[in-house]
Amino acid sequence: MDLSNLGEFGLIALLKKSCAATYSASVVKGIGDDTAVLKPGKGTNVLFTTDMLVEGVHFTKSMSSAAVGHKAIACNISDIAAMGGCPQFAVVTLGVSPQTKQSTVTQLYAGMIQTAKRYNVAIVGGDMVKSSKMLINVAMIGETIGSQAILRSGAKVGDAILVTGPLGGSFRSGRHLRFQPRVKEAEFLVRNFKPTAMIDVSDGLAADLGHILEESRAGADIHAAWIPRNKGASLTQALNDGEDFELIVTLPASQAEKLLRNKKSFSFYQIGTITPRKNGLRILNEDGARVLTPKGYRHF
Amino acid sequence: MDLSNLGEFGLIALLKKSCAATYSASVVKGIGDDTAVLKPGKGTNVLFTTDMLVEGVHFTKSMSSAAVGHKAIACNISDIAAMGGCPQFAVVTLGVSPQTKQSTVTQLYAGMIQTAKRYNVAIVGGDMVKSSKMLINVAMIGETIGSQAILRSGAKVGDAILVTGPLGGSFRSGRHLRFQPRVKEAEFLVRNFKPTAMIDVSDGLAADLGHILEESRAGADIHAAWIPRNKGASLTQALNDGEDFELIVTLPASQAEKLLRNKKSFSFYQIGTITPRKNGLRILNEDGARVLTPKGYRHF
Numbered sequence: 001m002d003l004s005n006l007g008e009f010g011l012i013a014l015l016k017k018s019c020a021a022t023y024s025a026s027v028v029k030g031i032g033d034d035t036a037v038l039k040p041g042k043g044t045n046v047l048f049t050t051d052m053l054v055e056g057v058h059f060t061k062s063m064s065s066a067a068v069g070h071k072a073i074a075c076n077i078s079d080i081a082a083m084g085g086c087p088q089f090a091v092v093t094l095g096v097s098p099q100t101k102q103s104t105v106t107q108l109y110a111g112m113i114q115t116a117k118r119y120n121v122a123i124v125g126g127d128m129v130k131s132s133k134m135l136i137n138v139a140m141i142g143e144t145i146g147s148q149a150i151l152r153s154g155a156k157v158g159d160a161i162l163v164t165g166p167l168g169g170s171f172r173s174g175r176h177l178r179f180q181p182r183v184k185e186a187e188f189l190v191r192n193f194k195p196t197a198m199i200d201v202s203d204g205l206a207a208d209l210g211h212i213l214e215e216s217r218a219g220a221d222i223h224a225a226w227i228p229r230n231k232g233a234s235l236t237q238a239l240n241d242g243e244d245f246e247l248i249v250t251l252p253a254s255q256a257e258k259l260l261r262n263k264k265s266f267s268f269y270q271i272g273t274i275t276p277r278k279n280g281l282r283i284l285n286e287d288g289a290r291v292l293t294p295k296g297y298r299h300f
Numbered sequence: 301m302d303l304s305n306l307g308e309f310g311l312i313a314l315l316k317k318s319c320a321a322t323y324s325a326s327v328v329k330g331i332g333d334d335t336a337v338l339k340p341g342k343g344t345n346v347l348f349t350t351d352m353l354v355e356g357v358h359f360t361k362s363m364s365s366a367a368v369g370h371k372a373i374a375c376n377i378s379d380i381a382a383m384g385g386c387p388q389f390a391v392v393t394l395g396v397s398p399q400t401k402q403s404t405v406t407q408l409y410a411g412m413i414q415t416a417k418r419y420n421v422a423i424v425g426g427d428m429v430k431s432s433k434m435l436i437n438v439a440m441i442g443e444t445i446g447s448q449a450i451l452r453s454g455a456k457v458g459d460a461i462l463v464t465g466p467l468g469g470s471f472r473s474g475r476h477l478r479f480q481p482r483v484k485e486a487e488f489l490v491r492n493f494k495p496t497a498m499i500d501v502s503d504g505l506a507a508d509l510g511h512i513l514e515e516s517r518a519g520a521d522i523h524a525a526w527i528p529r530n531k532g533a534s535l536t537q538a539l540n541d542g543e544d545f546e547l548i549v550t551l552p553a554s555q556a557e558k559l560l561r562n563k564k565s566f567s568f569y570q571i572g573t574i575t576p577r578k579n580g581l582r583i584l585n586e587d588g589a590r591v592l593t594p595k596g597y598r599h600f
Contacts, residue, residue, distance in 0.1 A: 028345060029451060032515070034382040034499060035349035035442070037449040040340050045328060049335035050391040050439050052429045082334040091350040093437050129352045131433070137393050139350050139439030142335070149337040151329060199334060215332070 003105065004098035008128055011105065018109055019123040022116045026088070027124055036124035038089055041143045047085040050139040051075045059177070061134075065104050067177035069111025072136040075202070077119050078181035078245045080142035082200040084150035084190040086183070087121045087142040095131030108136070119183055146190045150249075155197040155216035159274040160256030165246040165267055167205055168233025175230070176243040185247060185266045193255045201244040209248055210281060216250075219279035222272035225286050235291070239283065250274055303405065304398035308428055311405065318409055319423040322416045326388070327424055336424035338389055341443045347385045350439040351375045359477070361434075365404050367477035369411025372436040375502070377419050378481035378545045380442035382500040384450035384490040386483070387421045387442040395431030408436070419483055446490045450549075455497040455516035459574040460556030465546040465567055467505055468533025475530070476543040485547060485566045493555045501544040509548055510581060516550075519579035522572035525586050535591070539583065550574055 003011055016031040023030050029037040040046070051072070053059055059068045073090065080087045092112065096105060116123050121140065129135075155161075164185045170176040182200070189195050197212045205227070213220055229238040249268075251259065259268055275282075283291040303311055316331040323330050328337040340346070351372070353359055359368045373390065380387045392412065396405060416423050421440065429435075455461075464485045470476040482500070489495050497512045505527070513520055529538040549568075551559065559568055575582075583591040 029449065033449075033452050034379040035347040035385070035440075035449075037383065037444070037451075038346040038348055039344070040346050044339070046338040046340050046346075046441070047335040048338055048389055048391055048439075048441060049425055050393050050437070051427050052393045052395065052435075052437065054395065054429050054431055057430050079334040083337065085335070089348055091348055091439055093350050093352045095352065095354065095435075125349055127351050127437075129354050130357050131354055131435075133431070135352075135395075135431075135435065137350070137352065137427075137437040137439075139348075139391055139437075140335075141346070141348060141441065144337070149329065149333075149335075151337075152333050 001102045002098065003096060003100050003102060006102055012128060015109055018113055022113055022122045024122060027122045030122065030124040031126065036089065036091065038124065041088060044147055045144040045149055047080050047083050047142040047144065047149065049076055049079040050137065051079065052135060052137040055134040063177060065107035066111030069108040070115045071177050072138050073112045073115045073121065074179060074181050075245065076138045076140040077121065077183060078200045080140060081181050081183045081186040082198050082247055083144065084146055084186055084195065084198060085142040085144050087119055087140055089141045090116065090121050090123050091139050092123060092126040093129065093137040094126065095129045095135030097130065097132055100134065145187050150190065150195045150198040152197050152199055152212045153215035155212050155218050155250040155274045157218060157274050157276055158253055159196055159250040160253050160270050161220060161272045161274060162249050162251065162256060162268045162270050163228065163246050166228040166230045167201065167244045167246060168238035168241050169230045170241055170243045173230065179245045181245060182247045188266055189249060193251055193259060195249045195251055197250040199248050201246050201248060202242055204240040204242050205248065206239045206281065212248065212250065213281055217277050219275040219277050220272055220281050221275050222283045224283055224291055226269065226271045228269045301402045302398065303396060303400050303402060306402055312428060315409055318413055322413055322422045324422060327422045330422065330424040331426065336389065336391065338424065341388060344447055345444040345449055347380050347383050347442040347444065347449065349376055349379045350437065351379065352435060352437040355434040363477060365407035366411030369408040370415045371477050372438050373412045373415045373421065374479060374481050375545065376438045376440040377421065377483060378500045380440060381481050381483045381486040382498050382547055383444065384446055384486055384495065384498060385442040385444050387419055387440055389441045390416065390421050390423050391439050392423060392426040393429065393437040394426065395429045395435030397430065397432055400434065445487050450490065450495045450498040452497050452499050452512045453515035455512050455518050455550040455574045457518060457574050457576055458553055459496050459550040460553050460570050461520060461572045461574060462549050462551065462556060462568045462570050463528065463546050466528040466530045467501065467544045467546060468538035468541045469530045470541055470543045473530065479545045481545060482547045488566055489549060493551055493559060495549045495551055497550045499548050501546050501548060502542055504540040504542045505548065506539045506581065512548065512550065513581055517577050519575040519577050520572055520581050521575050522583045524583055524591055526569065526571045528569045
């Protein structure tokens, strides 16, 4: 059965029912009115973000719809985690053609809902539009775990630079469709340490660390050999492949030592140190010689 | 100059600067980090909504980009107004091709920013994706003006049904690109009366009133002659054309009388009365005979 049989309002009624499985007491009114009505949390800061996946750019027809749905929700959760936050609510815009199979959409939502439930996110609204290429836009609200968000701008000279997991080859390996956003790692960091800056790796380690350096007006020395790499990933891939969704975090050196000594259930890998701005971003080989820094992924 | 000259990050830097014009003290961090960081308002309810405009469906290349930008922001504001709310923050996903002219995007944002400023909405973040058809998805946060949101589900038998302005022919006349969302009217209603249900006309009067009736488990008698129509709009158009963005509101009859007697700067037009559910939606001519009710716009 394709969507033209079910009709727009039929599809909305179906999805409304499925999404209700994600609601908690903080959802006064979910899907089914002009907007969602939500009880704000106790946090002092609201976090607000959005990310879109487009067929042919971020995923292809041959990929599992459930996995694409997972990714659409998880990449927004990852952004909220990278602020030291906890995700709460999402609205979803779906662009589909009338020839899209109903099962494609229900599987997409099943994937979104499973991940939303896992991370306590309620899917509370959305929009539906006609589009020849499938589109999934998610906007998400969260709140900070601590009293302040962890921005990109707080890294200080001497801070250690760490990542939460191995990098590279995410798209080729299909890992970009099944990654788990680092919400627990972010919460652990915020509750036990004082991260000075944090970002998730979506454009590639070099590009995203570059954002921290730009906002913090700092440089960095990265030791190529210290970068944890996924199986089969080259250094170039670990530096430049996007969509790893690991966190890059900077911490005062003494805190990093404590973290690396005491690590329990979470993995953290030091990859380098923040340096003065004039040094720029240097990727060093084992002899301390400089390795070239290629650019991360850009849409155009 | 097209966007491939400027590059994705160049474009983001340009838009970040323009959007900063919309910030107030409640924006701790706007565009330029993983998420926006916002100070929540004093409201007890957060409103959250999203709407997408797609080239070829909601607008065409020949339309003014600034007007399309206005519409993208204004239709979300309209949804928040329809809940008895006040809009606060927006994030924007823009889908463009590398061949898009830079001026098209800057004019689009100029239109969005002008409307955002007019309604005190801060544009605090977004995403940028590659797309052959231009896409603009806006997600918006607001808060209720009163202690509760005005849902679609509260209309009671005997309530008067009113609209805030004339209907029909919005797309043909270009009015869908320059309408002003009824934020002030909604605030006036919430502060001075007890609206039982409210919705904005996006799918057409018949379809959107239908949503109120469905959620409120009620029927309605509408007097065809009482429906205010835009110049040149037929009854069928006034009933079924989408994108008028006027509010439909239901009020206890005594309050409606008071409202219609005392109206000052705002226009309200009674168009009918809520009836028991079994009566359904009846559109009556001057003799009280029933007129057929066609359906509102559906995407598929």
